[in-house]
Amino acid sequence: MTLHEEYMREALSLAKRGLLTTRPNPMVGCVITHGDKVIGRGWHERAGQNHAEVNAIQNVYDTLGEKAKSVLEESVMYVTLEPCSKTGKTPPCSEAIRENRIKKVYIASEDNSQDGFAKKQTDIEIETGLLRDEARDINKGFFSRIEKKRPFITAKMGIGLDGGIALASGESKWITSEESREDVHRLRAINDAIFTGIGTVMKDDPSLTSRNSGYDENEVIQPLRVVIDRNNQLSGNENIFSEDSDTLIFVNKNSNIKSNDKNVFIEQSADLSNLKNVMHHLAEEKQINNILIEAGSGIFDALLKEDLIDCLVLYQSPKILGKNRKTFSKLGQSDKKLSTIGFKIDSVTNIGLDKKITLSPNKE
Numbered sequence: 555m556t557l558h559e560e561y562m563r564e565a566l567s568l569a570k571r572g573l574l575t576t577r578p579n580p581m582v583g584c585v586i587t588h589g590d591k592v593i594g595r596g597w598h599e600r601a602g603q604n605h606a607e608v609n610a611i612q613n614v615y616d617t618l619g620e621k622a623k624s625v626l627e628e629s630v631m632y633v634t635l636e637p638c639s640k641t642g643k644t645p646p647c648s649e650a651i652r653e654n655r656i657k658k659v660y661i662a663s664e665d666n667s668q669d670g671f672a673k674k675q676t677d678i679e680i681e682t683g684l685l686r687d688e689a690r691d692i693n694k695g696f697f698s699r700i701e702k703k704r705p706f707i708t709a710k711m712g713i714g715l716d717g718g719i720a721l722a723s724g725e726s727k728w729i730t731s732e733e734s735r736e737d738v739h740r741l742r743a744i745n746d747a748i749f750t751g752i753g754t755v756m757k758d759d760p761s762l763t764s765r766n767s768g769y770d771e772n773e774v775i776q777p778l779r780v781v782i783d784r785n786n787q788l789s790g791n792e793n794i795f796s797e798d799s800d801t802l803i804f805v806n807k808n809s810n811i812k813s814n815d816k817n818v819f820i821e822q823s824a825d826l827s828n829l830k831n832v833m834h835h836l837a838e839e840k841q842i843n844n845i846l847i848e849a850g851s852g853i854f855d856a857l858l859k860e861d862l863i864d865c866l867v868l869y870q871s872p873k874i875l876g877k878n879r880k881t882f883s884k885l886g887q888s889d890k891k892l893s894t895i896g897f898k899i900d901s902v903t904n905i906g907l908d909k910k911i912t913l914s915p916n917k918e
């Protein structure tokens with residue numbers, strides 16, 4: 555690993571400190587070096603607050619005082635995302651970098667939502683692409699929203715040894731171990747929204763909040779709960795309406811469910827003819843970067859058919875659900891040539907009594 559990569563790696567790990575808090579902004583980290591010494595570190599903590607570059611520059615002033623100005627002129631910055639050049643809730647970072655006459659800036663990944671820091675700065679040496687893949691990987695949701703105009707979609711399923719997701723009765727809550735369920739609470743915490751199907755709401759009445767995840771509870775922002783109720787099945791008394799978190803229900807024109815002044819929002823005008831439109835709406839109108847799907851086969855199959863699953867997380871327990879089990883896909887040959895729908899296994903880990911299998915679409 556080169557020294558430059560080492561500094562960028564440190565910037566990446568600083569960025570990850572914002573895992574639970576930066577949404578809808580991306581996670582960004584920044585390291586400033588002078589000679590072979592790191593003199594400033596910063597990361598973006600919350601939307602609306604200072605960006606990583608400004609925090610790192612401030613860190614240099616905090617340690618060096620008045621000397622900082624001349625030292626910064628001889629310094630190199632490593633930042634995980636292209637510095638912003640537009641005024642948002644805070645002034646553009648490009649100005650802070652220019653004002654402090656930083657000599658060289660290494661940028662890991664470009665940001666298409668900005669207007670080209672590299673093109674605008676003629677007096678600063680800029681190198682882009684150092685650990686680009688790693689930098690894109692930590693902000694998959696942000697890049698999906700900006701570039702594909704939809705969130706990064708993770709589908710999670712708890713399954714038995716024989717692939718079932720529920721008993722014939724529909725009972726599914728206790729298929730997996732406590733450790734897996736705790737891991738799901740962590741998955742919920744790192745997603746901006748949880749999408750479930752009306753079938754799951756009517757059968758399981760889940761709360762869909764993140765609880766006892768092991769993360770600092772003060773940092774966890776409860777994900778937005780999202781359901782489509784196109785046939786007016788909700789009464790308004792289900793657990794997804796609890797005040798623990800906000801809830802967005804997509805309904806048709808005749809729905810009786812109403813928005814309240816607190817946590818329930820009704821969307822009556824979105825095009826519900828396919829899930830791609832719904833996902834587009836969530837990205838564009840609600841700035842959702844990452845969404846977790848916790849639903850049964852109805853929604854899972856609809857997402858599969860529309861090629862909308864970016865990541866599949868299976869928690870497989872060593873329990874047998876038997877012949878009448880509900881399977882997680884009911885697709886038949888007529889739906890799509892089934893052999894063309896495939897995933898590749900990215901990782902398998904043991905978790906409690908279960909296995910956690912993480913997969914991504916196999917596009918080959």
Ligand SMILES: NC(=O)c1ccc[n+]([C@@H]2O[C@H](COP(=O)([O-])OP(=O)(O)OC[C@H]3O[C@@H](n4cnc5c(N)ncnc54)[C@H](OP(=O)(O)O)[C@@H]3O)[C@@H](O)[C@H]2O)c1
Nearest residue numbers: 711712719720724726751752753754849850851852853856
């Ligand atoms: N093991 C697990 O991880 C897990 C997780 C969740 C659920 N489950 C189990 O799964 C079972 C429920 O499965 P399910 O298939 O009935 O429920 P679901 O997937 O939660 O919801 C299915 C419903 O979604 C609606 N829908 C389907 N396609 C749609 C589309 N393109 N756009 C909008 N809405 C669409 C349909 O209702 P309308 O036609 O009325 O709109 C459909 O009946 C339960 O037994 C539950 O316990 C297991």
